[in-house]
Amino acid sequence: MAASVSPAASPSSDRRRGKSRASPPDRDRDRPRDSNPAESNGGGAPKLSRDNVDDRSPRRARVPDAEEGGDRRRRRSSDSDDERGDRDRDRRRRRDRDSRRHRRRSSSSESSDGGRSRRHRRDESSRRQRDERRHREERRRRSPERKEPTPPLPPPPPLLPEMIPGRTGGIYIPPFRMAQMMREVEDKSSTEYQRLSWDALKKSINGLVNKVNATNIKNIVPELFAENLVRGRGLFCQSCIKSQMASPGFTDVFAALVAVVNTKFPEIGRLLLVRVVLQLKRAYKRNDKPQLLAATKFIAHLVNQVVAHELVALELLTVLLENPTDDSVEVAVGFVKECGAMLQDLSPQGLHAIFERFRGILHEGEIDKRVQFLIEGLFAIRKAKFQGFPAIRPELDLVEQEDQFTHEISLEDELDPETNLNVFRANPNFAEDEKAYENLKRSILGAESSDDEEGSDDASDEDAEEESDDEDDEEQMEIRDQTETNLINLRRTIYLTIMSSVDFEEAGHKLLKIKLEPGQEMELCIMLLECCSQERTYLRYYGLLGQRFCMINKVYQENFEKCFVQQYSMIHRLETNKLRNVAKFFAHLLGTDALPWHVLAYIRLTEEDTTSSSRIFIKILFQELSEHLGIRLLNEKLNDPNMQDSFDSIFPKDHPKNTRFSINFFTSIGLGGITETLREYLKNMPRLIMQQQKPASSESGSSDSGSDSDSSSSESESSSDESDKKRSKRRKR
Structure with missing residues (x-):
């Protein structure tokens, strides 16, 4: 009987041969493979049928059950892995075959079934992605990665004086911890203690310099001298x-602080000037304009x-x-602005x-127009004698010129910045130096303190009285907001x-909820009138x-009355639209009797007392x-006998000219009906004048009767004398 070939291929054959899917076909590809890995490794002989029992290899010796079970489990696991690998390869092979089949399609079929093929490709790609994702998840679930625990961080080292590295202190130490460490150090002249005191000195000086300004500089200077500035x-x-570079606006403050320190320690003032000059030369060589501006400004102050x-x-x-450029000329202009007033006095x-050099540069015209305008502005400032650019502000003028040490340094000199001092x-000799500076500090600051101690014993009662007076003044002192922020x-x-209310009732309800201080009611009236005047129409x-x-x-009624007086006195400042709105507002208050009518007494209707704006206001x-009200009711209001004193200024009766002006004014605006009483008065004015003149003439006749008789007798005598003279002249002729 012929030998039969097993149809099933071993799943791990390719893996054992080390061949990939893309490798070329092998001759022994179609050769039957044995499922038993031991036999296949032994030479790859074909498996015979059961009938051919004579040619089979001899049976192996029986192994123990435990070893056999372990081998069986290993074979089963390896078989399952091989089967999964074969399935993946078959799936990839089918995908490749489908893709080749789609590529072999003709152009006509692609054009007709383009949409369908695209959908098919999308479905294939999405299915492929899902399969790959599922396989990755299965592998990750079957072989989980073991995460190693992270080792704990080592504990921080203790803060000890000998562990403070670096040039200028190293790590940050809180102030309380620094003070504690300095107290714990027994040897005050040791290197650790010197380093701690150096760090404390650096922090103190930096804090004082950063805190100084024009108002507290007098308080900062004693605190600064209390530190070891040497x-x-x-x-x-x-x-x-550094502080001046960060805040150029406070340059004059830093210069004033240096000036005070320079009076007691001239070497410090010279050292700072040397460093600023070196910074200026460095910035000039590097074309660093911001740093050059800061350095020149510091030198100027x-x-x-x-x-x-x-x-x-x-x-x-x-x-x-010397070689003018736009930047160099701009820096020079700023420098002259800062110190021009002092140079005008000194040199x-x-x-x-x-x-003159600036003038030459301006005439050459080789620089930018903007810089030329800066030079012209500088000439204008010089013409105004540097007004607005004072040399020293009054609050920073702390040192007399006689007490100051002036340092003269050339830009061409070799200067030493002494950076080792940083x-x-x-x-x-740390302890001796500290004691020497304590004595120096006592000589600088101790004079005032000793005088205060001697005077305190003599005038303790006066100090107590002054303190009590100061307490009373503080209690009576009131803080007033001059900025009117509230x-x-x-x-x-x-x-x-x-402006946000729908109607006047809502606005009134909201405004009444505002808590007004006594005397602030006027502000509400003013704001209401201002809002009314800003509208286009009333x-x-x-x-x-x-x-x-x-x-x-x-x-509020009294405040609106004051507003009426103020508006009428400044009516000429208002535009026509605002004037109309204000007039209609007060007309509404008068028509509803919300405002008393005696406010009209402030209006005097004459040609001399009115202007065009006030006449328009009265007209509206x-x-x-x-x-x-209507003309009849208005006439009744104006003819009220109790209010005639208030209306005399509107309807004047002091002079016929003013009376005629009032009548003509109201007639021209269409309100001649309210002037009937004034017209009657003007008609009867001559009769009233005659009646007033008659009693005056009778009184003058009775008082002057004696004088008339005397004058008549003297006239008769004079006439008789003249007649006698005429007769004597005739006789002579």
């Missing part, structure tokens, strides 16, 4: 330069404080203007030479409430709102009143 002079100079000599400023300006001829170095916020609240909303407040409280006011 030991920390490098730190002080470094802190001043040191010149103003007479710490630096004026020759330093003139030499610097000469260097900047007027040198400053004149500098301005770094900590152990001092073998008033502005109140006006804003009133304005927003008025809105009855404002009149009703003002009427509501006048009816609620009499205080009375026209609105006639529309509200």
Whole structure:
């Protein structure tokens, strides 16, 4: 019987041969393979049928059950892995075959079934992605990765003085911890203690320099002298330069601080000037404009404080203007603005030479237009004698020029910045130096303290009385807001409430909820009138709102009366539209009796006392009143005998000219009906004048009768004398 070949191929055959799916076909590909890995490894002989029993290989010896079970489990696991690998390969092979089949399609079929093929490809790609994702998840689930636990962090090292590395202190140590460490150190001259005191000195100097300003500089100076400035002079100079670079607006404050320190320690002032000059030269070589501007500004204020000599400023300006560029000329202009006032006093001829150089640069015209305008502005400032650019502010003028040490340095000199002073170095004579500075500090600051101690024993009672007086003054002192911030916020609240309300009732309800201090009711009236005047046309909303407040409280009525007087006195400042709205607002208040009618007494209707604006105001006011009340009721109001004193200024009767002007004015605006009483008075005015003159003439006749008789007798005598003279002349002829 012929030998039969097993149809099933071993799943691990390819893996055992080390062949990939993409490898070329092998000759022994179609050869039958045995499922038993041991036999296949033994030579790959074909498996025979059961009938051919004579040619089979001899049976192996029986192994123990435990070993057989282990081998069986290993074979089963390897078989399952091989089967999964075969399935993956078959799936990939089918995908490749489908893709080749799709590519072999003709162009016509692709055009006809383009949409379907695209959908098929999308489905294939999505299915492929799902399968791959599922296989990855299965592998990850079957072979989970073991995460190793992260080792714990080592504990931080303890803060010990010998562990403080670095040039200038190293790690940060809190102040309380620093003080504790300094107390724990027994040897006050040891290197650890010196390092701790150096760090404390650096922090103190930096804090004082960063805290200084024009108002507290007098308090900062004693605190600064209390620190060891001899030991920390490098730190002080470094802190001043860094702070000035960060805040150029406070340059004059830093210069004033340096000027005060320079009076007691001139070497510190010279060291800072040297470092600033070196910073300027470095910035000039590197074309670093911001740093150059900061350095020139610092030098300018040191010149103003007479710490630096004026020759330093003139030499610097000469260097900047020797080969003028846009940036160098701009820096020179800023430098002259800062210290020009002092140079005008110290060296007027040198400053004149500098301005002549500026003039030459301006005439050459080789620089930018913007810089030319800067030079022209500088000439204008010089013409105004540097107004607005003072050399020293009054609050920073702390040192007399006689007490100041002036340093003269050339830009061409070799200067030593002494950078080693910025770094900590152990001092073998640390304790002696500290004691020496304590004595020096006592000589600087101790004079005032000793005088105070001697005087305190003599005048203890006076101090107690002064303290009591100061306490009383503090209790009586009131803080007043001169910026009127609360008033502005109140006006804003009133304005927003008025403009956001739907009707006058809602606005009145909201405005009454605002808590007003006594005397702030006037602000509400002013804001209401201002809002009314800003409208394009008059809105009855404002009149009703003002009427509501006048009816609620009499205080608002009095305030609106004051507003009427103020508006009429400044009526010529208002535009025509605002004038119309204001007049209609007050006409509404008068027509509804919310405002008393005696306010009209402030109006005097004459040609001399009125202007065009006031006449327009009166015209609109009375026209609105006639529309509200009617001409008859208005006439009754104006003819009320109790109110005639208030209306005499509107209907004047003191002179016929003023009376005629009032009649003509109301007639021209269409309200001649309210002037009937005034017309009757004008008709009867001559009779009244005659009646007033008759009693005056009778009184004058009775009093002058004696004088008339005397005058008649003297006249008769004079006439008789004249007749006698005429007769004597005739006789002579």
